[in-house]
Amino acid sequence: MFGRSGFGVIAVVLLLFIMGCSQHVSSPSAAEEDKNIVVAVTQDTEADKLDASTYYGSRHTHAAIYDALVDYKGKGEFAPSLAESWEISDDGRTYILHLQNQVMFSDGSPLNSAAVKFSLERAVSREENASLEISRLLQKVEAPDDQTVVLSFKDTATQVLYELSQARPYRIMSPNSVTPKGDVNGTFQKAIGTGAWKIGEYQPGIQTVLIPNDHYWLEQPSDYSLVFKVITDPQARVMALQSGEVDLAGGELGNIPMESLPVFQNNDNYVIETGNSTMSYFMVINQHNTSLADKNIRQAINYGNDTSKYAGGSGDPVRGLFQEKVAFISDSNQPSYPYNPEKAKQLIEASGYQWNKNKQLYEKDGQVLQLRLVIQSEEYPEWKEMAEIFQDNMKQIGIQIHIVNQERAAYYDTLWSTKEYDLLMYRTYTDAQLPYRFLSSLFYDSPSSPGVAYQDKLLSDLLDQIAATVSTQQQQKLFNQVFLRMNEEAMSVPIYYAKQTFVHTSHVVDFRFNAIEDNPLKWHYLKKEAK
């Protein structure tokens, strides 16, 4: 049909076509590369849609571009940021914020009360923010002068500072970011904030280059550009670090698998940085399961859970659901269950279960004490191993655990909708969302919206009281009761206190963790030393 020459011509044309299709991008020079700090991330920054009032893009990019009115320092403490000071009325309905002077957005326009009013009203107008306290209760925002903002709420608002400090959606964006300028419902055009960085170049799905904001008000702008390079596969991130294509990876931005860490240990070319986290892993208990409706069994699971075995014993001792770094948690107000397998067995027997010597399990009415544990390993690969350790822990006290590893969407459907689990591995939220926001999302029970992780009227009443209490001392007393109640009823099974682990090449220096995980690193301190 066609001869040799025809075949050859087709081949050459096809190859030329393919080569021609390939857009050649010139590689940056060595000098340019030395001015870039390349970070591996799993999620695209969506820089073209990075509206401060929305959830587009990643949290760390929001926090790098936009500043908050107040900064969360951990343990429930706040520090000034764009607001140099603030006053809260006794009834918790009025917040007066005094803005810093001489702060400019990255486009050179000034930060003033009009910009704050614009940002907050824009965030409140968005439907997806409706459940947040500011959006639910905000009555009006007033700007009596250029440096003062008054927030009036229709009821006592106790979570305002927590929500203002989050990476989104209440950070401050320039009114010039939208068209028409300053229109609360205007169309987003460009990310303009007061943060240390601004968007330089954006290649969707490939990388985003953040360049220093020359108008940065807090500290000297960085001399480097920050490149967030999208690498979705964990092993590819490891190899990108090894090949030198990225300088830094880890944390929630793009975790390095635990099993790959030995590659970088005892290697002079890399540094492993381990920082604090406020997140905990725990088991959600389905109290509608007949066995788990029995408090003895819930307590027995807690007594039989040897938490020192998780993550090769590398974690901090687990004392309760929350880490001690979390607000309102102290070393004494969060009682926990020490590992005591004998006590666990006594509790199970007290509930009428009998030991079956052949099966090495407890049973009642001929039914083995067995539970279905649902996990997912897409987002948290370490959960698979932790679930197996838990399974072994439970076997020691005569409870059989069936592990079901579900695909991410199916897993969340199980948690939030179908409830087809006996135990489900989950994690707490982080930073300023702890403990109140987390507890009210998962443990608050009302007739219209049943508690997701547990249903307990007394706990819900306490959470209601906290929401109406302005005094921190009073809130502390109420939280003490919350933690006591949760422990008494064994509402969950704490497993492990998470940590943040980053790996960077040794020529990257001045690595510093931030106080919050939403914005895990002080990016503008990072520097590169000559190789």
Place this chain on the structure above:
Amino acid sequence: MLRSMIHRLFMLIVTFVLFSLFVFTLMRLAPGDPASMLLLEIGAVPEQSIVADLQKQWGLDQSFIQQYLAWAHHVFQGELGHSFSSGEPVLSEMIERLGPTSKLIASSFVLTLFISIPIGIWMGLNEGTMADRVVYSMTILGLSIPLYWLAILLMYTLGVIWPVLPVVGSSTIRHYILPVTAMTLVQSVYFIRMVRSYTIQYSKFSYIEAAKTRGLRPSIFYPSYLLRSMFIPILTLITTSLPSFFGASIITETIFSFPGFSKYMLEAIFRRDFPVIQGSALFVAAFIFVFNYMTDLLYFLADPRVHLDKQRWEV
């Protein structure tokens, strides 16, 4: 011919409708709610009221039939809807991502053919020799290597141990070398075995034997006799293997962080982004249908005994 084309077109529409209905049903049966997934993805809590609002906004509160008809109505108007997660039109997002994927698939496709057809023919003509046995054993080994593993191995060898190529990205031609190599190697082993088998089978036909006995020059014998007689089975092999190239591109794009169409489709499945899944599935199906149709035309051109309208050989 015209009648046949109209018949084909009609069958294409029917197949499309059934296929889209199948994908639509499958997505609705799969566990996981798109509204909850979106909220979790962005770090928000999937509270019932917000989930319900989003479902209403996306029309997910309507009956299955209403949802399907609304979607089909849009499709007939040339719209594939808007992505739940980005809010952007699915069609424009797909077009944007088709570039890297088409380059990846086309490159590995062409290379696979250029590597496997000569090797397969050579092995077939030298059946049973030591060289044939060695290469055949290598293809068995190749068949048992998963693409994921091979990709990681290539990345480690040529990106880390001997750092001559970039391991992630798609900006330059150099970025394509490793992923194209991985895909080509995995696909080639299967092709080589098939072409070898065709060669053995066809070289035993009397007219091929006769041509060989006549002492025809290789430049005439191979293209005009052997290759020509094997054209239809090889074409069938190419057509049927196209979906596997799409499948391989999903794994390859994920490992090498390609911002391509296959990765886009996979992420949409994880997020339960229905408009993207439906639009992408429809596109892939359309591509394969069109490719198959063109193959049928080539069958006809290659061998006039093939009747398009009768779908059979007439000897």
